[in-house]
Amino acid sequence: xxxLRLARETWDVLAVMDHRDKCPVLDYLAELxxxxxxxxxxxxxxxxxxxPRDGPPRGQPLxxxxxxxxxxxxxxxxxxxxRVVWFYGEGRSIVCTTAFSKAETTPRxxxxxxxxxxxxxAEENRRGEIEIVER
Numbered sequence: 001x002x003x004l005r006l007a008r009e010t011w012d013v014l015a016v017m018d019h020r021d022k023c024p025v026l027d028y029l030a031e032l033x034x035x036x037x038x039x040x041x042x043x044x045x046x047x048x049x050x051x052p053r054d055g056p057p058r059g060q061p062l063x064x065x066x067x068x069x070x071x072x073x074x075x076x077x078x079x080x081x082x083r084v085v086w087f088y089g090e091g092r093s094i095v096c097t098t099a100f101s102k103a104e105t106t107p108r109x110x111x112x113x114x115x116x117x118x119x120x121x122a123e124e125n126r127r128g129e130i131e132i133v134e135r
Contacts, residue, residue: 001016001017001120001121001124001129001130001131002016002017002021002130002131002132002133003015003016003017003095003121003130003131003132003133004016004017004023004026004132004133004135005132005133005134005135006026006047006048006096007047007048007049007051007052008052009052009053010052010053010054010055010092011051011052011053011054011055011056011092011093011094012052012089012091012092012093012094013047013048013051013052013093013094013096014089014093014094014095014096014132015095015096015097016095016096016097016117016121017133021133024098024099025084025096025097025098025099028098028099028100029043029044029099032082032101035080036080036082036101038077038078038080039075039076039077039080039081039082039101040082042075042077042082043073043075043082043084043099046062046073046075047073047084047096051094055092056071056073056086056094057073060074061074061076062074062075066085066106066111066114068111068115068118069087069088069118070085070086070087070097070111070114070115070118071085071086071087072084072085072086072106073085073086073096080101081101081102082099082100082101082102083099083100083101083102083106084096084098084099085097085098085099085106085110085111085114087114087118087121089121089125090125095117095118095121097113097114097117097118098110098113098114
């Protein structure tokens with residue numbers, strides 16, 4: 001499995017890459033239109049500056065546990081609801097699996113996909129098959 005390093009300081013922030021070597025989290029954020037400008041900027045600041053320096057936020061409103069070892073980063077300025085699902089990797093790292101804008105509840109498909117990625121990551125990490133990509 002390939003993961004893209006988004007930032008690294010005290011904490012390492014990684015995001016899963018797909019079979020085409022694309023990063024769905026960054027691709028989703030890049031495609032957001034103007035109404036999500038503030039949420040997008042806030043989420044990228046969290047992922048590239050705050051979390052690498054301070055670690056993942058604890059508790060609401062910025063972070064919500066989803067169960068299964070998954071967490072949800074939340075940015076919602078002025079009604080814009082932007083989410084990134086992540087889990088703890090090895091050591092001081094987090095691995096982002098998906099990004100989406102949402103209504104009131106986290107879509108089951110996003111949780112199921114993230115659970116599958118967490119299991120896959122753990123298995124491939126045990127075998128030493130995680131490749132960290134820097135861009």
